[in-house]
Amino acid sequence: MVNVAMVGAGQTKYGNHPLGLKGMWAEAAEQAFASVDGDFEPRQVDEAFIGSLAFGGAQLGNTAALLTEHSGMNGVPVRRVENACASSGYALRDAWMAIKSGQADVVVAGGIEKMNDLTPERKRYWLGVSGDTEWERLAGLTFPGTYALMARRHFHEHGSSHDDLVHISVKNHLHGSLNPKAHIQKEVSFEKAASGFMVADPLTLYDCCPTSDGASCVVLAADHVARQLTDTPVWINGSGAASDHLALHDRPSITRLAATQKASKQAYEQAGITADDIDLAEVHDCFTIAELMATEDLGFAARGQGGVFARDGAGRLNEGAVTVNASGGLKSKGHPLGATGTGQAVEVFHQLRHEVTHGRQVRDAEVALTHNVGGSGATCAVHVFGREVA
């Protein structure tokens, strides 16, 4: 079967972006196209998948068609992929499948979200649309509350603590301070992170990712095309995905994400590797407790030991076996919902090509993973990448 490689990748800076949807997407797509080493034109694209929640509803319908029009891809078959915060993780998977199926040779996967042009009240409304509207929202829950329930239960079952979450926040702020594309390029002290404004007990402001504007885009190609376009392709050696109950209370356990466990198992098996082989992982830390649980669910830490993993600094840049969220993660790099999944792939693209600057390169990075979660774990996409094809 055909192998699939990333041959180009680009993204806007995350944060309060001055442009709207069209301008942000054009910027990310143009960077991605320009990053392809060989001659490349957008008209070579056979198919495109763009992830977005369409936050705010400004262009809720036919979002993707508008965006292709503003990136030189007018006429390319395209659709918006929506799986909440995992939208572009799934767009990446759809693009990978399009090539795997033999129906396309060059496919664009991307994502976009414009979040900061809304009033606080409208923003708060849209931040809660991806949980179970009827049962969770009516019980007062948006995602800070949902993840707070997970955190408190994890503390109770496994002896982890808020201090463990603070270590994650401090680490990701440190990594983000080195990333010129990050929303928050600022270190934070342990003491400050530990004493933040309480959003949803036990989660404080420093446990929560920011709401960011941003767009990200990657170009995928079948192996026979990829080798014409670049000498340094980044291979997608595994793609796993799974879903779970939408509402937290329907799941047998709330201290793990079954969708993450299933998706990562698939991706590892396809790539013929284990968690021990991963050099860097971009994991979905919408809240610090999400990263703590992800390190367990992805196999970097034993069940219940995510707190110890965080406390020991095992995920810090070039300090442990695996660097977790070298980009700063959602916590510091930012979380423009629909853009996050392919934004993680953009980071991996540059890391595995060993071209990351500002002291943020993971040493000798050969194998990487991205982990993109929708909502509180109802959907998840995991991808495994390598400098060598599996």
Added chain:
Amino acid sequence: MDEHLVWHGYLLSHHEDFTVIQSPFTLNGTRVFGADSDPTTLAVAALMHRIGIESVTSVSVPEGMDGETLTAACGVEVVKEDDLDDCPWDLMMSDEAVVVLAKQGAEVTVPQLDVAVPVMADEHEALEQAWTKELHHQHVSQGAFVSEAAYMEGAEARLAMMGQQHGDSIVWPPRYGERGASEVTGMKRTGRVLSWTALSAAGAPSEFALRAPLLDGLSTVLLQLDDGPNGVFLLVDDEDHNVTMGAPVELVLRRLYAQEGFMRYGLKGRLV
């Protein structure tokens, strides 16, 4: 009067021929509704108590009570105006936060109870104004909301804790397409806290934007229900946020939120 007790967070007085249910909250000596109660929530509490003692199949309902909610929560038929003469039970309300459920023709006396939880006048007024604003038909949703159709579709599960028997276990809320599940079955309204959070007003969903700041945020609990399933519920009358892991909780009916002229009711957790 035979018996006085605290019931579903209210003061209940039981008589052979009638049930009186009163809000514990007072303002200047007058009984007033709590933050999320109204005549309908008091009426449901009265019916639930009486149904536990004897059969109540139909009831007359005064203007100002939500008959559909009473039916969904308690399984009683709400009698139409033309049939009132044949209705064995009447629900009545007063100017205060007091509701009476009485057998037709019963001579009712409302007991004067010593229990009183004073509320602050300005806070009480602000909450009532917030409810009025919420209920206005121009208070609209931007999209993801619980429509009347969705509310009624889930009403028996939400208001009467009806689940699906599936072998030895119960699925709640019921699922369409749940293969192997039998008819709905009523569940106990009790459970224990598996986890909890206190949300700041800023962290609460926009449906609660008007009231959450007045209540200093919201408290939500994840419960393991005594019949097996788990569920998430707002806590009622929990200004002190003093919930703990494993604490026993009973579920009582209260107002959840209003939008577009339509009040949504649901069960909330009450620490016991």
